[in-house]
Amino acid sequence: MTEFEAVIGMEVHAELLTASKMFCGCPTTFGAAPNTQVCPVCLGLPGSLPVPNRRAVEFVARTALALHCEISPRSIFYRKNYYYPDLPKGYQVSQYGDDPIGRNGYIEIVVGGQTRRIGIRRCHLEEDTGKLFHVSPQTSEVDYNRSGVALMEIVSEPDLRSAEEAREYLVQLRAILTYLGVCDGKMEQGSLRCEPNISVRPKGSAAFGTKTELKNLNSFRAVSRGIEYEIERQVAVIRAGGQVTQETWRWDETRQVTAPMRSKEFEQEYRYFPDPDLVPMVFTPDWVQTQQESLPELPRQKQLRFQEQYGLPAYDAQILTETRALADYFEAAAARHADAKAVSNWVMGELLGRLNAASLDISESKVTPEGLAGLLDLVANGTISGKIAKDVFEEMFVSGKAPEAIVQEKGLTQISDEGALATTLDAIIAANPKEWEALKGGKEQLTKFFVGQVMRATKGRANPQLVNDLLKQRLAS
Ligand SMILES: [Zn+2]
Incomplete structure (x- = not known):
């Protein structure tokens, strides 16, 4: 039977620990009452103008440098156009093309004693969407508090080969983000979200299979389980003579299975274009040097x-x-x-x-x-x-x-008084004549029995080395 190998790439979204949102002054406190941290800018009201958050830009640049990325000398914000109720502007400001803030880096992971370098394709800045709550089959509610929160996206190369490697990649990435203080790394609160794309191919083949994307993974455990499940599912589809289709799947935590969500959009459907309200960012070598030197x-x-x-x-x-x-x-x-x-x-x-x-x-x-x-x-x-x-x-x-x-x-001090321990030991020997004869006859595993009895009699306070020595003395005599 054909052996298959998995090819996994990771897209990770990290909410940045900035006090205010990406393009307005609204606060970003987690857990505030719905729609209390909003303004015309993050609600996408006509006539409002965005102002980029300098700290967010620094955070992404520092992360990019920590991931051994090069920094684009000039980086542009784009509009990614699509309509969804959690996106009041009808577009998301993101970065696109060859000039994200950081590109071409790597993370080193150690799995099974092997050190591997996992390539980082890009590290860019965007804004988060609002949050939908489907409260009944007829009703959904939306909270725009998260709308416009500064979000960093880190995209790896498809260099990961197993669920274990994917998990370790995420562990290391989260460690880097929290060391830098740019993200709190809380997966269960959604401030760190990971979407692996997964495909399988016959072992040894260089061509890529069709990939699916996996969403809704909000713990390290879900990441491992979800990826493992999806790999097995794809292999089963191919072995049964079927074809994997490019889709987005969702991890169902309760049922521990993946379930299809929607067919995956293609890039050109988003009609990306440079945001005319936002000027290009220019990073001078001096500025990059300063950021590099500030890394912990x-x-x-x-x-x-x-x-x-x-x-x-x-x-x-x-x-x-x-x-x-x-x-x-x-x-x-x-x-x-x-x-x-x-x-x-x-x-x-x-x-x-x-x-x-x-x-x-x-x-x-x-x-x-x-x-x-x-x-x-x-x-x-x-x-x-x-x-x-x-x-x-x-x-x-x-x-x-x-x-x-x-x-x-x-009164837990260890008993190292030889006389006291000898008395205890002799009493135990006297009380267990059969075991003592057997030990003397060469049944060495009974040493443990006698030491154990002394430990018990002294409530664990006897010096075990000393008890061993005493026992040896008695055996030799
Ligand atoms: Zn706002």
């Missing part, structure tokens, strides 16, 4: 630095740099505790596990980097065992108390 350390650079500076595996570095706040947290803890790998393990395991379970952000963690470092110090210097440390962590997570205080209050 980006996720990929940080990952490589974490590997180098802290000796972390690539996997750890990738997870720890997904948000700037998490990376900062790790670095603050690693600055206070020498074993960076231990810090990484605790941040990725205990901390992120508990934060996710409680749907909390790292900024809401009651365990501070200092607190975590202090806890790891207590383990490293033998005050508490690793097992007790997990209990202490749990308490820190809930109460925010310092680890030293919890250990003091609860």
Whole structure:
């Protein structure tokens, strides 16, 4: 049977974190009462004139530079003409053609240990539409608060080959946007929206198959599931002797299937032309240089630095740099505790596990980097065992108390008193003569049993290394 491979390109729309809209002074606060953040410009009333938002232009240029794009020396706004109730002007101001603000860049992703460069075709600026609510089969309502909000579109080359790569691309892109502070990256609120276009072709073929576009993906999980589903659907169509048609499909989150929306428009149907109300933007080399120099350390650079500076595996570095706040947290803890790998393990395991379970952000963690470092110090210097440390962590997570205080209050200090541990161990040996004989007879897995019994008897406070040593002494005698 023919093997197929997927060819995936991503279109990502990111709402920019500007205080006002793209061409007017209306605020952009999320969640305001419908149609309260509007004016003649963003309602498309006759005679109103747009004024571009300088900050939005800077945001797109900085993003483009972070994506290794070249900046067009001259960039133009176009009108994309179509009618839809959420588009009061009857056109959307967008960018078209060869002169978007940024072009020809790339993002590096690491999937399955392989580093791949995914091309960025363009990075441009446009305005968002309003939002429709279909409240009943007869009634739809429209909220124009979002109409005219500054929106950035980032289009990749069709370089992605699997749902996993597409997801990782999005993770990295979101990290870049949030590091730059240009978008809050909230997929569930629609401030980051992704529309993959997907086609399949026989493995080894250079020609492209017919692509479909997938909409309504509002979580990373939906992105993976939706793409996987669409790849399988297309392969099934072709294997059954059918043809894939160029359409837009929608991911149905409840049913976990893709469903057709409408046939996809072709570019020429939009009758693009330069917006006569907006002058071309001209970017001088000096201005571009200034933007370039203002970029912070980006996720990929940080990952490589974490590997180098802290000796972390690539996997750890990738997870720890997904948000700037998490990376900062790790670095603050690693600055206070020498074993960076231990810090990484605790941040990725205990901390992120508990934060996710409680749907909390790292900024809401009651365990501070200092607190975590202090806890790891207590383990490293033998005050508490690793097992007790997990209990202490749990308490820190809930109460925010310092680890030293919890250990003091609860008397959790590790028992390293050889005499006391020997007494406990001898009592356990006496109580389990059969197991003891078997261990002496060579059944080594019973070592664990005896150490475990001592740990239980001391409520986890025994120094396990010392118990092991004592056991060996007794076996040798
Ligand atoms: Zn307005």
